[in-house]
Amino acid sequence: MDQFAVxxxxxxxxxxxxxxxxxxxxxxxxxxxxxxKSLRIGKMIEVKIEGNGENEVREKIDLLxxxxxxxxxxxxxxxxxxxx
Amino acid sequence: MxxxxxxxxxxxxxxxxxxxxxxxxxxxxxxxxxLWHESSDLSDVDAIVLPGxxxxxxxxxxxxxxxxxxLINALDEFVxxxxxxxxxxxxxxILTESGFLPGALTANKNLNFICDDVELDIVxxxxxxxxxxxxxxxxxxxxxxGEGRYHCDSDTLKKLVDNELIALRYKNNPNGSSFxxxxxTNEKGNVLGLMPHPERACDETIGGTDGLFTLxxxxxK
Numbered sequence: 001m002d003q004f005a006v007x008x009x010x011x012x013x014x015x016x017x018x019x020x021x022x023x024x025x026x027x028x029x030x031x032x033x034x035x036x037k038s039l040r041i042g043k044m045i046e047v048k049i050e051g052n053g054e055n056e057v058r059e060k061i062d063l064l065x066x067x068x069x070x071x072x073x074x075x076x077x078x079x080x081x082x083x084x
Numbered sequence: 085m086x087x088x089x090x091x092x093x094x095x096x097x098x099x100x101x102x103x104x105x106x107x108x109x110x111x112x113x114x115x116x117x118x119l120w121h122e123s124s125d126l127s128d129v130d131a132i133v134l135p136g137x138x139x140x141x142x143x144x145x146x147x148x149x150x151x152x153x154x155l156i157n158a159l160d161e162f163v164x165x166x167x168x169x170x171x172x173x174x175x176x177x178i179l180t181e182s183g184f185l186p187g188a189l190t191a192n193k194n195l196n197f198i199c200d201d202v203e204l205d206i207v208x209x210x211x212x213x214x215x216x217x218x219x220x221x222x223x224x225x226x227x228x229x230g231e232g233r234y235h236c237d238s239d240t241l242k243k244l245v246d247n248e249l250i251a252l253r254y255k256n257n258p259n260g261s262s263f264x265x266x267x268x269t270n271e272k273g274n275v276l277g278l279m280p281h282p283e284r285a286c287d288e289t290i291g292g293t294d295g296l297f298t299l300x301x302x303x304x305k
Contacts, residue, residue, distance in 0.1 A: 012190075016235060017260065019195045068152075071145055071181065073188040074235055 001050045004057050008079040010070045011042035045069055054081065088303050091119040091129030093175075095139035095150050100172065100283060104135045104299075107283040112300055121150065124158040131168040131302040132159070134175025136228070136281060146189060146231050147177035156182050168211075168302050169275045173229055176267070176277035185268055185277045186244070187236035193260025197230040201291065203255040204266055204280060208248040211273025213301050223294035225280035227258065227266075232279040234261040234268075247271060252278055 012018050018040045025039035047064070051057035061079055070077040090108055094101045101118065108114040117129055121139075126132070140149040150156065156178065163169055163184060171179040179185045192198060204223050206214045214223070236244070241263055244250050252267035259279075267278030282295025 015237075016190065017193065017233075019191050019193055019260075023195055068144070068148065071148065071188050073180075073186075073237075074190055 002053060002057070003048065003050050003084040004054070005082045005084055006047040006049060006057070006061055006079055008045040008047065008061070008065060008069055008077055009042060010045065010065075010075050010077045012040060013074055013076055016074045042075075043069075048084070054083070057081065087115070088130050089115045089117050089128060090302050091126065091132045092116050093119045093121060093132060093134050093155055095121045095137070095153065097139045097141055098135050098137035098174070100136035100174075100281065103281075104133050104172070104283045107286040107295070107299055108133075108302075111286040111296060114299075114303060119155060121153040121155045124154040126155075126158050126162050132162065132170070133302070134169070134171040134178050135283075136173030136175060139174055139178065142174075142231075145177075145181065146174060147179075147181035150174075150178045151182040159184070163270070163275055166272065166274055168304065170213075170298070170302060171275070171277040172281055172283065173227075173232070173279055176279055177231070179275065179277040184275050185270060186240045187234055187262075187265075187268070189231050189279070190233045190235050191231050192229070192233050192258075195230075197228075198232070198258050199228045200226070200258065202227050202258055202266070202280060204252045205255060207250045207253050208269070210248050210251065210269045211276060211301075212304050213251060213269070213273075213276045213298050215297070215301065222255065224285070224292055225282055225294055226284045226291070227280050229259070229279055232261070233259045234263075234265040234279075236262060244268060251276060252280070 021040040105116045253264040257264045282298040285292040285295035
């Protein structure tokens with residue numbers, strides 16, 4: 001069995017309004033940060049997972065992303081995978 | 085109809101289950117039974133309400149974890165049999181997350197948790213959920229949510245409009261919902277999801293009775 005560290009990034013789709021991102025952008029400007037053109041907030045999920053090779057682990061992570069981690073009606077996801 | 089029983093689902097974090105039961109039993113004399121979310125036996129209930137609240141603490145997304153409960157798995161067959169399912173607030177979020185209804189509920193545009201009475205236009209009579217509201221085209225119901233902004237892509241919206249699946253629209257959109265949508269049904273009409281709380285509008289002493297007919301229509305065939 002191989003063990004992998006996976007980082008999943010879940011983001012609201014570009015077409016979906018992100019009010020929390022807008023609020024954070026507004027606060028960033030109040031803080032004095034200049035030049036912020038866009039600020040959007042997503043989630044990062046860290047998973048340690050075992051499997052027989054990278055392909056099998058990718059299948060499991062795809063399932064988790066499609067069915068649980070992201071709601072693909074409003075969110076996109078991508079992930080990176082590192083063998084431990 | 086004497087033995088007609090409405091199952092009121094209880095998840096960890098549900099908080100409107102007792103209100104729904106009170107409204108059905110106390111105001112409408114309809115028998116109810118609490119259904120713990122780990123149960124998958126729906127054989128002795130004739131309709132189901134998924135009440136409001138914060139199932140599983142709204143972790144990950146509202147309704148995202150509740151969807152994997154044994155009861156929601158069993159709901160597929162129940163819905164296919166034509167029996168009625170009403171999802172209120174968090175119940176609506178669970179119905180979209182689990183694919184019984186299209187679209188998704190996301191954070192309110194102004195990020196506020198909104199507690200208010202809202203006016204709603206009855207758009208479609210699909211499923212008969214609002215048929216008996218004294219010919220009224222507009223009703224007033226309370227809302228209480230932080231993530232009630234209905235979102236769907238343009239193809240889905242067209243389908244909702246073309247097939248008359250939009251049940252309720254806000255008169256003054258409080259949360260930024262697409263097309264002012266407050267509630268939708270499935271194509272068959274036996275599943276209704278809505279953000280407003282009909283169970284909180286069943287007695288004049290608490291501000292109105294416009295919720296009665298929606299709850300009463302749970303007993304329709």
